[in-house]
Structure formats: structure tokens, C-alpha cells
Amino acid sequence: MEKPRELNSKNEKFGEWYLQILEKAELMDDRYNVKGFYIVRPWLMNIIDKVYKIWEDELNKKGHKKVSFPTVIPIENFEKEKEHVEGFSPEVFWITEGGDTKFERKIALRPTSETAFYSIYPLWIRSHEDLPLKLYQSCSVFRYETKATKPLLRAREFIWIEAHNAYSNKEEALNQIKEDMNITTKVSEKLGIPFLFFKRPEWDKFTGAVFSFASDTILPDKKRLQYSTSHYLGQNFSKPFDIKFSDEDEKEKFVYQTCYGPGISRMIASIISLHSDDFGLILPFYLAPVQIVIVPILKKGREKEILEYCEKIKEKLKGYEVKIDNRDKGVGSKFYDWELKGVPVRFDIGGNETDKKEVCLFRRDKREKSFIKLEEITENIKIIEKEIEENLKKTASKNFETAMSETETTEELKEKVKEGFVKIPFCSRATDGENCAEKIKDICEIAGTLYPEENPPENKKCIVCGKEAKVWVYACRSY
Numbered sequence: 005m006e007k008p009r010e011l012n013s014k015n016e017k018f019g020e021w022y023l024q025i026l027e028k029a030e031l032m033d034d035r036y037n038v039k040g041f042y043i044v045r046p047w048l049m050n051i052i053d054k055v056y057k058i059w060e061d062e063l064n065k066k067g068h069k070k071v072s073f074p075t076v077i078p079i080e081n082f083e084k085e086k087e088h089v090e091g092f093s094p095e096v097f098w099i100t101e102g103g104d105t106k107f108e109r110k111i112a113l114r115p116t117s118e119t120a121f122y123s124i125y126p127l128w129i130r131s132h133e134d135l136p137l138k139l140y141q142s143c144s145v146f147r148y149e150t151k152a153t154k155p156l157l158r159a160r161e162f163i164w165i166e167a168h169n170a171y172s173n174k175e176e177a178l179n180q181i182k183e184d185m186n187i188t189t190k191v192s193e194k195l196g197i198p199f200l201f202f203k204r205p206e207w208d209k210f211t212g213a214v215f216s217f218a219s220d221t222i223l224p225d226k227k228r229l230q231y232s233t234s235h236y237l238g239q240n241f242s243k244p245f246d247i248k249f250s251d252e253d254e255k256e257k258f259v260y261q262t263c264y265g266p267g268i269s270r271m272i273a274s275i276i277s278l279h280s281d282d283f284g285l286i287l288p289f290y291l292a293p294v295q296i297v298i299v300p301i302l303k304k305g306r307e308k309e310i311l312e313y314c315e316k317i318k319e320k321l322k323g324y325e326v327k328i329d330n331r332d333k334g335v336g337s338k339f340y341d342w343e344l345k346g347v348p349v350r351f352d353i354g355g356n357e358t359d360k361k362e363v364c365l366f367r368r369d370k371r372e373k374s375f376i377k378l379e380e381i382t383e384n385i386k387i388i389e390k391e392i393e394e395n396l397k398k399t400a401s402k403n404f405e406t407a408m409s410e411t412e413t414t415e416e417l418k419e420k421v422k423e424g425f426v427k428i429p430f431c432s433r434a435t436d437g438e439n440c441a442e443k444i445k446d447i448c449e450i451a452g453t454l455y456p457e458e459n460p461p462e463n464k465k466c467i468v469c470g471k472e473a474k475v476w477v478y479a480c481r482s483y
């Protein structure tokens with residue numbers, strides 16, 4: 005009865021599988037005629053809104069306030085922080101004219117908004133009583149990617165949250181990094197995304213930051229995906245932007261700053277990639293646009309009776325998103341469609357079920373059928389809802405664990421890095437390390453050191469240069 009599968013194997017041909025699921029489950033459309041820009045379709049938009057809400061709720065709970073800043077940033081804002089403008093210039097989209105008028109100074113489409121927020125912060129921050137200032141916006145940003153683009157993973161426009169914070173002292177600012185990590189952990193655990201939180205090496209930090217931190221997961225092709233970053237900016241921006249406050253001692257001081265960027269696009273790419281199979285998407289109840297679909301299997305002469313029974317089932321499930329699929333279409337194609345879209349539970353209702361006052365329940369995550377009495381349906385759904393959520397988390401963390409290994413030789417590293425993160429002894433996360441990272445860059449990248457920090461290696465040698473190893477770092481292949 006089922007149509008043959010149209011998706012490639014997720015684990016064997018992840019790249020093809022990924023594009024197929026976006027298209028066939030009607031999640032995105034990549035046919036828009038500007039390279040690197042993609043369209044989100046209603047099914048995925050519904051999921052994105054829910055993921056946004058989960059992140060925003062956590063930020064709001066911690067006292068962050070939501071704002072909206074302009075999409076455009078004048079070049080003079082960028083020029084205030086030298087490293088920042090150098091780092092971002094190659095990937096900025098510039099607006100150079102409006103109508104017939106050529107602008108004297110070009111205007112950027114925001115690639116990130118430090119220089120937008122921080123141009124206004126001096127007007128809003130006057131005294132210690134205005135601090136801490138914790139503002140964020142949910143928006144899209146634009147980057148002129150020159151590498152091959154891919155929907156959600158590497159696009160020229162992507163969606164995220166960006167939080168920009170200011171504090172009266174260093175300690176509070178550094179505590180914000182820990183809070184960011186806690187928020188990331190809470191949201192990632194909820195969504196079933198296993199990750200490691202890294203302090204990035206010196207050579208791979210955000211341009212303008214003192215330190216950068218990031219959370220990375222591993223996709224089914226065993227490559228690392230960074231989906232959230234936190235940066236400790238120190239006073240690198242507050243000095244050029246003149247963000248000062250008068251402290252309790254009445255002296256004028258520059259604020260300390262952090263910024264935090266949970267990448268919604270990449271989080272969505274992770275959800276799709278980690279919680280799905282060769283039949284399509286698998287969604288937990290709390291993300292699914294339709295949570296239960298009822299497919300009537302009509303028998304000649306009993307159509308009305310079966311449909312009425314379907315309605316009765318729907319009545320019992322108030323509070324859930326339930327859809328009765330009475331499209332004029334074969335039952336097999338209906339099964340196929342809902343499996344592709346990841347609806348967590350399906351009821352197949354024919355004459356037998358109507359007679360026996362039961363439902364034939366199909367669980368999308370396990371692809372298993374069972375029969376449940378109509379009167380027991382609400383309690384059962386509650387249990388299944390929890391089980392699916394737990395099952396998705398368990399599967400994802402099991403896969404993540406198999407993607408972790410350790411070695412002390414470059415020969416082994418070469419092989420092991422094809423399977424995910426490899427923990428290696430390394431000389432340094434600054435200059436020496438950069439030279440060593442450069443020597444193995446054809447094999448892997450260095451994600452950084454774990455945060456909070458691990459105990460340093462004892463009597464180990466750097467895997468590349470052979471000097472005394474001072475840190476454990478994690479090597480991987482990356483997006």
C-alpha cells in the first residue's frame with residue numbers, strides 16, 4: 005500500500021537526503037532567483053515560530069528585553085571598531101544607492117548588529133542604575149557567503165536572535181557567558197540537540213571579541229555544526245563607541261559587554277537532521293504543526309458512519325492539533341505524506357475500528373502500530389507524547405556519543421575525525437596552536453577547549469609539534 009521511498013539514506017548520503025527532505029516534506033523552496041536566499045514554507049514556519057518562542061521565553065525569564073533595530077547600518081558605525089570592520093567587510097552586502105541617488109557613504113545590510121546597538125547605547129546608558137542593559141532582537145541577518153550555500157546551514161540570509169549586553173564590571177559580564185551557556189543547555193536539552201560548549205581558540209574568535217564561546221553539535225555526516233555563540237567583548241566596543249556610565253563613586257567608566265547569538269536557522273537544520281529518518285521528518289508533539297492525523301479508510305456503504313466515528317475521536321482530543329485527512333486521495337499516499345512531514349501520531353480508522361470502538365495508532369518515531377480503546381485514548385496519548393520526546397532525545401544523544409573519540413597520533417586522527425569530535429593533546433590555544441592547527445588544516449579544524457575547562461593533560465605531547473601539551477582540544481570537520 006505504501007509508495008516507495010523517495011529519500012536517500014540519511015546516514016549514507018546525508019547531503020542529498022537533506023535537500024530531498026526540505027523539498028518533499030514541503031519545508032523550504034530553493035528555487036528563488038537570488039543565489040543563497042531561500043523560502044520557508046508554512047509547515048516549517050510553524051515549527052520555526054515555536055523554536056523562537058522557546059528561546060525567547062528563556063531570555064525573557066533572565067531579564068533580557070526584546071527590541072527591534074533597523075536592518076541597515078551605516079559604514080561609519082562599522083569603522084569605529086577596526087578589527088570588526090576588517091573581519092566582516094568581505095561578507096557585507098552594501099546598499100550604494102536609493103532611487104536615482106548614489107549615496108556618499110554606503111550602508112550595510114546588517115551582518116550582525118553590535119555596531120547598530122552600540123551606536124545608541126551611549127544615549128541610553130548614563131549611570132550605574134541603567135545597568136545591566138540586556139536587550140535582544142529576533143531577526144534575519146545577511147552575509148555574502150562565497151562558499152557553496154545550503155538552506156539553513158549556510159545561506160546569505162539567516163535568522164537568529166542577537167542579545168547585546170552591557171555591565172558595570174567585568175565579573176558580571178563574564179557571568180553572562182555562564183548564563184548564556186545555561187540558556188543554551190536548557191533549550192538544547194528541550195529540543196533534543198546534544199552539544200559541546202567550547203571556548204574557541206584565539207585564531208577563531210569573533211572579530212572584536214576578547215573570547216568567543218560556542219555550542220556545536222554533530223550532524224549525521226559527522227561534521228560539526230556551530231549553532232550558538234557567546235562573545236565576551238570586554239571594553240573593545242565600549243571605548244570606540246564611548247559607552248560610559250557614572251559609577252557609585254561618581255567616576256565615569258566604560259561598560260563591559262557580551263553578546264549572544266542563538267542561530268535559529270542552524271538549530272532548525274539540527275532538528276531536521278537529527279530527528280528524522282529515511283521516511284522523512286520526525287517531530288515531537290510540541291513542535292508539530294499537526295500532532296495527530298486521522299486517516300479514514302472508507303468502506304463502501306459505511307462512509308458516513310466511519311467519518312462520524314473519526315469526528316468523535318477528534319472530539320476526545322481537545323487541546324491537541326488534530327486533522328482528519330478526508331482528501332480525495334489514496335490511503336497509501338496519505339500515509340506517505342504525513343510520514344514525510346513528521347506528524348507524531350496517526351490513527352487509521354476503518355470499519356473494524358468503528359465497530360470495536362478503538363483506533364489503530366501509528367507512531368511515527370518507531371513506525372509501529374498498536375490498537376487502543378476509544379475510552380483510553382486521552383491517557384494513552386499523554387504517555388505517547390512523553391515517550392516520543394524521550395525517544396528522540398535518547399537516539400540523538402546515542403548518536404552523539406558514538407561521534408566522540410580520542411587519540412594522540414595524527415595517523416589515527418586522520419581516520420577518527422571522519423566520525424566526529426576527536427579529543428587531542430595540544431600545545432596551546434594561542435599562537436603556537438595556530439601554527440599547529442595550520443599544519444593539519446587539510447584533515448580537520450580545532451573547535452576549541454571545553455568550557456567549563458577540563459583538567460589539562462599530564463605528561464602529554466602536542467599531537468602536531470611534539471611540545472608539551474597544555475590543553476585538550478577537540479578536532480573535527482566542520483560546516
Ligand SMILES: [Zn+2]
Pocket residue numbers: 430431432436437440466467468469470471
Ligand atoms: Zn603544537
